[in-house]
Amino acid sequence: MTTTSMDAVPADAVPTAPVLELRAVTKVYGSGPTEVHALAGVDLSVRAGEMVAIMGPSGSGKSTLLTIAGSLEQPTSGDVLVEGTSLAGMSAADRARMRRRHIGYVFQDFNLLPGLTAAENISLPLELDGLKARKAAESARRALDGLGLADRADSFPDELSGGQRQRVAIARALVGQRRLLLADEPSGSLDSQAGENVMRLLRSACKEGAAAVLATHDAQLAAWADRVVFVRDGVAVDQAGPAAGPESLLTADVPR
Numbered sequence: 001m002t003t004t005s006m007d008a009v010p011a012d013a014v015p016t017a018p019v020l021e022l023r024a025v026t027k028v029y030g031s032g033p034t035e036v037h038a039l040a041g042v043d044l045s046v047r048a049g050e051m052v053a054i055m056g057p058s059g060s061g062k063s064t065l066l067t068i069a070g071s072l073e074q075p076t077s078g079d080v081l082v083e084g085t086s087l088a089g090m091s092a093a094d095r096a097r098m099r100r101r102h103i104g105y106v107f108q109d110f111n112l113l114p115g116l117t118a119a120e121n122i123s124l125p126l127e128l129d130g131l132k133a134r135k136a137a138e139s140a141r142r143a144l145d146g147l148g149l150a151d152r153a154d155s156f157p158d159e160l161s162g163g164q165r166q167r168v169a170i171a172r173a174l175v176g177q178r179r180l181l182l183a184d185e186p187s188g189s190l191d192s193q194a195g196e197n198v199m200r201l202l203r204s205a206c207k208e209g210a211a212a213v214l215a216t217h218d219a220q221l222a223a224w225a226d227r228v229v230f231v232r233d234g235v236a237v238d239q240a241g242p243a244a245g246p247e248s249l250l251t252a253d254v255p256r
C-alpha cells in the first residue's frame with residue numbers, strides 16, 4: 001500500500017464525505033444597534049471516527065456553532081452539510097427526520113421532556129423513527145444501564161439530580177445509529193469521574209464510526225479530542241492536533 005509523505009493517508013483510500021461540514025457559516029442575531037455577529041465565516045470539517053473539541057471564551061460562538069451544525073438554527077449565510085447532504089435546500093420535515101436519525105445532542109439544558117420517565121425520554125425518538133415500542137424500550141434500558149442509571153429508568157426528570165438528568169440526555173444522544181454527536185459542555189454538572197465516563201462513551205461511539213463535536217471550557221476534556229478548534233468572536237482562529245497532547249493544551253495560549 002502506498003502512502004503520501006505528507007499525512008500518511010493511504011493514497012488508494014476511498015475518500016468519503018465528512019459527516020459534518022460547515023462552509024463559510026455566518027450567524028447574525030438581531031439587527032441595527034443590537035446586531036450580534038455570533039459566527040463570522042466558520043469552516044469546519046469532521047470525519048467519521050473523529051472527535052473535535054471547540055474551545056473559546058464565553059460568548060465566542062461555541063453554542064451557536066453547535067446549534068447550527070445540528071440544524072436547530074439556520075445560518076445567516078453559508079452552508080451546513082451532514083454526510084454530504086446540504087441542509088440549505090431541505091424542507092423542515094426532512095430536516096427533522098435527519099435530526100432524529102443521524103444527530104445526537106447533549107446540550108446544557110438537557111431538554112428532557114418533564115412528563116416522560118427517563119426511559120421514555122430515550123425511547124421516544126426511536127419510536128418516532130419507526131422502531132417498535134418494545135425494542136425502543138429495550139434500547140433505552142440498555143443505554144441507561146450503560147450509564148449506571150438502570151434503577152432510575154422509571155423516574156421523571158424532576159426526581160433526578162442534575163448529573164443524573166445529564167446522563168439521561170447522554171444516553172438519549174447515543175442510542176440508535178447516530179452518526180453525528182454534538183455535545184455542549186457535556187460534563188457540566190458531573191464530577192470528574194463521571195465526566196471522564198461521558199468522554200469515554202463519546203470516544204467509543206466515534207470508534208464505531210460516529211463523528212463528535214464538543215464545546216467545552218475544560219482543557220482536560222478537550223484533551224480527549226483528536227483536534228481542538230479555538231473560536232474567538234465568531235471566528236475559528238487556531239487548531240491544535242493530537243500531537244500537541246494534553247500537556248500543551250493545558251498551557252495553550254487560548255484566546256480570551
Ligand SMILES: Nc1ncnc2c1ncn2[C@@H]1O[C@H](COP(=O)(O)OP(=O)(O)OP(=O)(O)O)[C@@H](O)[C@H]1O
Pocket residue numbers: 029030036037038056057058059060061062063064065
Ligand atoms: N438567540 C440569541 N439572540 C441574540 N444573541 C444571541 C443569541 N444566542 C447567542 N447570542 C449571542 O451570540 C454570541 C455567541 O453566543 P454563544 O452562546 O454561541 O457563545 P458561547 O461561546 O457558547 O458562550 P458560553 O461559553 O458562555 O456558553 C454572544 O454574544 C451571545 O450573546
